Amino acid sequence: xxALAPAxxxxxxxxxxxxxxxxxxxxxxxxxxxxxxxxxxxxxEDGRVIFGCRxxxxxxxxxxxxxxxxxxxxxxxxxxxTVRLTDPDFFERFLMTVSLxxxxxxxxxxxxxxxxxxxxLRKTKRLLFIDGTLTVGDETVTRASxxxxxxxxxxxxxx
Numbered sequence: 001x002x003a004l005a006p007a008x009x010x011x012x013x014x015x016x017x018x019x020x021x022x023x024x025x026x027x028x029x030x031x032x033x034x035x036x037x038x039x040x041x042x043x044x045e046d047g048r049v050i051f052g053c054r055x056x057x058x059x060x061x062x063x064x065x066x067x068x069x070x071x072x073x074x075x076x077x078x079x080x081x082t083v084r085l086t087d088p089d090f091f092e093r094f095l096m097t098v099s100l101x102x103x104x105x106x107x108x109x110x111x112x113x114x115x116x117x118x119x120x121l122r123k124t125k126r127l128l129f130i131d132g133t134l135t136v137g138d139e140t141v142t143r144a145s146x147x148x149x150x151x152x153x154x155x156x157x158x159x
Contacts, residue, residue, distance in 0.1 A: 014038040017054035020113060026051075026081075026157070036070070039077055041085070049085050051078045051116040055108045065107035066114070066141075071134060072102055075144040078116035079130040083148070084157055087120070094154035095128060098147040106141040108134075114141070126150055 014025040014037075023040035026033075033039065036059075040052045051074070053059075059070040080095035108114050118132030127147055134142035 010034050010038060013056070014040075017056065019052060019054070023050075023052050032073075033077070036073065039074070041081075043085075047086065048117060049082050051081070053114050055110050055112050055114055057110055060110050063107075064110045066109070068102075068104055071104060071108075071142045072100070074114065074116055075102060075132060075134060075142055076100055076146070078132050078134070079118045079144065079146045080128075080148050081157065082118035082132070083120060083128055083130060084154075090128075090150070092153055092156050094151035095148040096151045098127070098149050100144060100146045102142060102144045104142055106136075106139060108136045108141050112136045121145075 017038065017040070019040045022042040024042065026037070026039045026041055028034065028037060028039065038053070042050050044050060053074065055066045059066055061067045076097055080097070083090050083095060084093070114134055114136055116132060116134045118130050120128060120130055122129040127149055129145070129147055131143070131145040133140050
């Protein structure tokens with residue numbers, strides 16, 4: 001594994017997002033997400049993982065709406081990390097994106113709180129089939145399905 005340096009302002013940006021109660025920052029403060037994140041998570045009373053982020057100016061297009069690239073990034077976090085955090089067989093496995101199909105249904109605006117959830121549709125020895133959504137309040141803004149290949153060992157994410 002490659003050692004990546006933590007982004008120096010990561011925790012300042014995390015504090016600026018002011019997540020709702022119960023959300024904790026994911027310890028992904030290096031590499032791509034260290035620069036573009038942070039992402040938060042909480043686990044509800046049913047054991048379901050809910051990811052979240054506040055739409056910040058750096059995540060928006062010139063119209064003040066979340067860039068599709070950020071929504072794609074977010075769903076590409078939500079789908080595999082849901083599995084890694086809920087299925088003991090995958091706690092310490094890297095899940096590589098094979099295919100990601102995304103439908104953009106609405107554009108979250110700067111300042112809105114975005115949440116993502118996912119569910120496992122099917123598991124084989126080498127592949128996982130997962131779908132999920134991103135929402136703002138009660139409105140679904142993105143839906144996606146993905147296929148992920150079970151990869152090499154990865155550091156644990158924590159719970």
